Amino acid sequence: MKSNARLLFVIGALLPTLAIYGWVRVYPILDVLNLSMHEWNLISKNRPFIGFDNFVELSGDPLFHEALRNTTVIAFGVLFVTVPLAMVLAALIHSRTGSRLAGFYETSVFLPHVVSLVPAAMAWKWIFDARLGPLNAALGLFGVAPKAWLFDPVLSVVCLIVLCSWQALGFAVLIFLVGIKNLPTSLYEAARLDGATAVQSFLYVTVPMLKPIILYVSVVTLVAGFNVYGQAFVLASDAQGAPGQLVRVLVLDMLENGFRNYRVGYAAAEAVVLLLVVLALTAIQFGLLRDKGARA
């Protein structure tokens, strides 16, 4: 009787949520796998099964190669800028914990991570603007010739890395700060008694102790980097929105194939590639974590 009531509650409460979850998460994930092996033009009732043909075609598609290359460069670029910088900043901010400015530091580093992506990207678009932007004007003071930041294929990728790092930094600093606060102070006292300088205790105590968190932040940053889209959309389209000037990234290429070229199966195959990248990164993270656990 009593357990009946509990069973009824569990079913009644959970069923709607699980139904929604299945419909907006589980089913679409399975469906994208299914679609990737079909050819479908969005309208036709006919959806022939074509096995791995979409993936074979992707492997020879120059636009997809370009997208994959750009996206990979951006993701790893953001990683290499963000993670070391964030660790140093977190350590510096932590060292000023008692200071009245500590809250200000945390908030201002974190703010770019919170604000809407499009206006923030617009601010950087103005900064990078070749004619009106302050970046070229500032470089001009040092005798550097103005550059067309957003029109050069290499420079525009650099600009995207700057924008994405600026946004990702706050998250990484916050997570590292939590990690550093949880480290036992006795380690630092021991290091100090052994005559370690602040820099040494950062390199030989903080960094090794934070390894799992570094790993976590790295994977989150990489995954976010592989999903970059809005930043590229805003930053790398010129005033007339000429598509030729876009930095092609994976999500953009996928949406273009799906909704502009009406090749849904092909777009789904690209989504599956994105999924495989993310799964591989996650597997590496867990693999490295397990390594560490085994040694301890």
Place this chain on the structure above:
Amino acid sequence: MTAAPLDDRRPTPRERAVALATDALLLAVCAVMLLPLVLLVSNAFKTPPDILRWPPAIFPREATLDNFRAVLSDTPLLRWLWNSTLFALLSTAAILTTSSIAGYVFAKFRSMPLDIVFGVILATAIVPFEVYMIPLYFNVQALGLLNTTWGLLVGYLVMSFGIFLIRQNVIASIPDELLEAARVDGAGETWIFVRIVVPLLRGPLGALGVLAFFQAWTAFAWPMIVATTKESYTVEVGLALFQTGFTVDLGRLSAAAAVVLLPSITVFSLLRRQFVQGVATSGLKD
């Protein structure tokens, strides 16, 4: 230098110099982080020649509201703001409801089948939204909800991390004895959930709510494909398309961006603690 001082002695001159240098460096970093946003907002109040002046000033020479007037008459910006607000509020409500129910059940009614279901939820959490948004689009299309706020909402009804967060909090902070005592007193399961569990979860639900709101407010790729009529744009989509249009008027673009930016900065500064708490726990989920 991450260690707290060993005792209460006064800082040596050397330590004070290090602290001063650290502050100077950190203030410079903060300037780089904040200046793009500050200058954008300030550009919104500047006249065209003032915007082009070098070096860019933080305070406009003669502040003007012309840019705002122009942009509000050029674009349905207020309509887009309303769409985004409604979408974000509905999404927050949906995520808080689904997460608290599912998190509570997964925490307190442990059984093999439920543990398996929870495992599936954790596994799908790894998959980024961008991977499955095309099939999800067809779900919305099948319901005839394209170009509506409800259609947008379909993508943001649940949050795997939310379910996980509430489950952890229920396990950590709500003892079984409390629930058993209520049952002995004759309380029904629904009453226990609504009257005992939910009030005890106020803290984590606040943090989750802020996260959910900002997640929807800043969503881009999904609204970009689901809302394709000028009437149904969210503010992010509207702004992104407006800035690729033929207007290169920097003042107007900045004004439009400032209108979008200022509410989210205000909300963030009011709810900073919940937000930081939510993001911080998301990092410790392993």
